[in-house]
Amino acid sequence: MPIDNPDQDISRGMKWLMLVSSLVVLALLVGVIKSNVFTEWRAHQKEYRKLLLAKAEDEASRESAKSFDVRMQQAVVPELKATDRCISCHTGIDDPRMADEKQPYRTHSGTLLEDHPVGKFGCTVCHRGQGLAVTNEEAKAVHAYWDYPMLPDNLTQASCGLCHDPKSLKGRGGNVLARGAELFETRGCRSCHKLGGRGGALGIALDNEGRKVIHQLVLTDLKGEHTVWNWLVEHFRDPQAIVPTSLMRNPTLTEPEIEALTTYMLSLTTQTFPNEYIASDKVEQKYAEIYPQKPDAEKLYAQFCYSCHESGTYGRWDKVSKRFIPAIRGSGLAVSPAGFLEKQVRLGREGTQMPGWHQQAGGLRDAEITALVAYLRAGNQPVTEMWAPKSAGDISRGQGLYAQNCQGCHGAAGKGGIAPVLASPSFQQAASDAFIVTTVRNGRPDTAMPAFQRPGKTGLSDKDLTDLLAYVRSMK
Amino acid sequence: MQKPALAQFVENLKSTPGELRRALLKNGLPKSERERSHMSFHNFFLHMQSVKVHKHSLRWSYTLGLGIIATASFIILLVTGILLMVYYKPSTDLAYSSIKDINYVVFGGRITRNVHRWAAHIMVIAVLLHMARVFFTGSYRRPHEVNWLIGLGLLVVTLALSFTGYILPWDQLGYWAATIGANIAQSPREITDALGITHIIDIGGLQKELLLGASFVDEDALLRFYMLHCIFLPLLLTVLMGVHFWRIRKDGGISRPESLDRPGSPDYKPVRPGVFQPGPGKTYGLMAVVKGTRPTVGSAPENTVMALPHLLYAEAAVFMLTTAIVLVLGFYLNAPLKELANPVVPENPAKAPWYFLGLQELVSYSAFMGGIGIPTIVVISLALLPFLDRKGSDTGIWFGGAAGRKVFWQSIAFGTAVTVGLLIFTITQGWLRNWFPNVHQLVIVVFNPGTVLVVLYAWWSIFNLKRHNSIRMGAIAMFTVFLVGFILLTYVAAIHRGPNWEFYWSHSQWPPH
Structure with a gap:
């Protein structure tokens, strides 16, 4: 029977394992200490101290350079919820002597820091990025799990809009942002998008557009960098290339305009800031919103109507929305009854893409709608001759006439086609019999709607018109 | 004559280091076996295990060191966890930035957190493998039944600890994993909804609210998870672990083949015991006779070696x-x-931590079965195991020998074929809801890919039990196919499930949002 040699060390393997493991642990602990001591920011501060020494001209500045303390630096601004350690590497950010140095030692460009000291504003409220981080890559956080990576220089003006009225910054260092805000109001963005409660309902509201994170966007077809701003730029270049189902027409912008609008989009936020951070121009902007001036109808038309109706004097087929968009100005509307246009503008037209624009819907005040309607009617020919049938018509005969004469454009049962929808409650309520019949009889100048009763009463007879009206009125 | 007090004080102060050493080590480092035994007896930590252990217990190939790896991970988790608690702030406003601070500015913070994370993964893996080792060596049998049950408890507590830690950083990953977890807790609603009695008794809703303290994951959930993760569960785990270790002693050490201690068997290779030298001025007497055949009653020379060292x-x-x-x-x-x-x-897909992904895959078939039904079946089966397969001469032998090894490999083949087959079928063909959109939900709860798998696994187990006329073979078949199922389902859920829980061959095929 074999007996183990009692002198044989049965723990030999374990001892070796322990030794090797312990050496690995020791080596790694040294590695950990090394990576915690020799950091990027410490190296930068040592370099900065050398620069200080080289630039020191008198004894006092030499002394202060020598006593420069290498330590973690951060701007803590509780009001803005910012803890920004950027200045641990950008140590010379407010030192004018560093104006010509390379990054990260260089002084902040321009005179912005005079009004916006780092101690009060921090860095990330304007530049975004990850203020808590202490390495360049993680601070910029473009390809990191961080919702708001550092903005590229050309878009940083977006952040001015947090505390300033964008338009007031024209000539005050915020030209790009101001241009973006102007484009937003003149290119009819509000026809579909709400901002501050004013705008159409076809697109999404843009109140917090600047705080969107990348995961909220459709990225399938986005070429290039996956950032919110690149998405916005590409989307402005060609909306359907990024979101195939988008109803947005191509805004046909120049590259500087795209940059300006992207900047403006990035400035939009529902975040609130403490009062002491709000600039007086922003207060004036708010004041003007609460106590508005006399409505400027032409401007309103550009903001809310233009992008669908364009000049408004011609009806047209819209390729993107695959719909007919009616004329809303011009002599054809002269026969519409009083209040017809106003009602259409206020309540919109069900069954179409035309939204209501009253205060609770599109955000327009009554005075603005009145001014807008007056603007639409301006230049209309005075009404010469209105005619409405006296007796009730024959609905089924009217249906036959509709099928022959109207259905091709207005669609079966008035559901709309390349001509406006007739089976819409708001149309049925607002349009008078005389308006409908006169329009059918005389046609609508400048649109595709022809006159169906030509001089000498050829074409449809009065009886035909009476029956047709009866059928149109039966539409729901 | 007594010395003056002051001189005595100075002398005591001078001799304190030596006295301290004597108090701690008695007679210095132990030299003989008797002194080692003495040291073991008088040290709380050393005395948690026997003074002498069986030579077989030290074998690599037997234990694989898994229990110690799990324990070591837990100790590492305790130490790093306490360090993290120094900086961590359990509030939705502060938690995330406190983790960022730990990563960026706390000295050694990042590695502390990384190590905490990796030790947690390793602990879960080690505990699972440890259980597999104990199962495949038949070590759950008498007298180890109670320790098997405690081990099962330790597995559950380990998973709970790992899961509750997931949410604490308050990032997207943890937030949505916690939401998934809460929805699993809510899964009994699938049954009550199908019966239309949710408004009367809403067990699922109650469980979810108990877990979260609200109807969605927020401040209250964070505080609850923090308390569970940092106080309650570690305490529970420590206590259970202590009992687990103590029971090893009480059950006569870890299991081993009985032939090792049977003189005359070819495996009987005893070691020569060291010469016992009685301590000076001590008398020795028999204090107790331990019940059972171990430790090594009646077999000499002993097969044990000193636990220390x-x-x-x-x-x-x-x-x-x-x-x-x-x-x-x-x-x-x-x-x-x-x-x-x-x-x-x-997050789309929002995925649970990896060890729950197999369940999440089952949840995608039926919330109740995946979240509550099947896990309950598994835990109850495991708990019943030592009472169904009680005794046998093959304890302490991997797979109980050649026949068991064969059943093991056959079960791997069977489990893989059945599971992969059913997954392919489900992924390509869909299930009842795709064919009969109006089918009653209760039908799906009872009949879904998950329950079909359980039935097939059970059939395979009974088939083997009858074929080999051995409960142990049935158990090996059952445990192995469940293990294969767990691994395969986890793999599919982790690698091949993308947005909306659709199947994708690789992550690169996911539609970018």
């Missing part, structure tokens, strides 16, 4: 190995930290 060497070596592994992992691979939790931007 041999067991201690093994334990210390495995501890250092574990430390080295988690440090290497933590040094090169960062623990994940996604964006700040954002309730309006759901």
